Amino acid sequence: MSEIKHNTHSADTGQRFHLHKTVVLVGMMGAGKTAVGRALAAKLAVPFLDSDAEIESAANMTIPEIFDRDGEPFFRTKESQVIGRLLDERKGILSTGGGAFLSQENREMITRRGASVWLRADLNVLWNRVRHKDTRPLLRTKNPHATLKALYEARVPVYAEADLTVTSDGEVSIDKMVDRVVSALMTRPDVLEQK
Structure with a gap:
């Protein structure tokens, strides 16, 4: 199984950065x-924000519970509100749910007030990361692999609209992925x- 590996030895390289806009990480469930x-937030010494965690905290329910009780359209409305609030509150690294970037309104809001980075991973890498978890409401189907494949095929063209793309091959460590993201971000002063 190809989980993302974490190496804690290179947490501080002595580099200092100045973040001008919130970086919004987008992509499929399991992309990392x-x-x-x-x-990335630790390396750049900025806050880490997670739209799903914020939604769960505000609702005092898990995402699957919100989906079950209120449905996906309700969740997507709340998700847009939370992303807007987080973009306004402070600059940092914002992780979003897999479906957040599908909304044209969200994409436009993120491009106006932040910068989107698509963490691109192929279907096999994603499947290996999510297949043993039951926390993904969209995969609670008779054939979760087929569901993931359909979601992947529908979403990839939308994720491709992100400001920047960083590829994960499934074997690279978290630290190497962070370095890839920083390199991509440095193309956007x-x-x-860098300070």
Whole structure:
């Protein structure tokens, strides 16, 4: 199984950065948005924000419970509100749920007020990461692999609209993914500069 590996030895390289806009990590479930986001925030010394965690905290329910009780459309409305609030509150690294970037309104809001980074991983990598978890409400189907494949095929063209793309091959460590994201962000001095 190809989990993201974490290496704690290179947490501080002595580099200092200045983040001008919130970086919004987008992509499929299992792409590593939360794990990479936490490590990226630590490297850049900025807050880590997670829209799903914020929604769960506000609702005092898990995402699957919200889906079950209120349905996906209600959840998507709340998700947009939370992302807007987080973009306004402070600059940092924002991890979003897999469906957040599908909304044109969210994409436009993120592009206006932040910068989106698509963590791109192929279907096999994603499946290996999510298949043993029951916390993904969209995969609670008779054939979760087929569901994931359909979601992947529908969503990839939308994720491709992100400001930047960083590829995960499934074997690279979290620290290496963070380095890849930083390298991509450094091509956008309006987003990230080295001090």
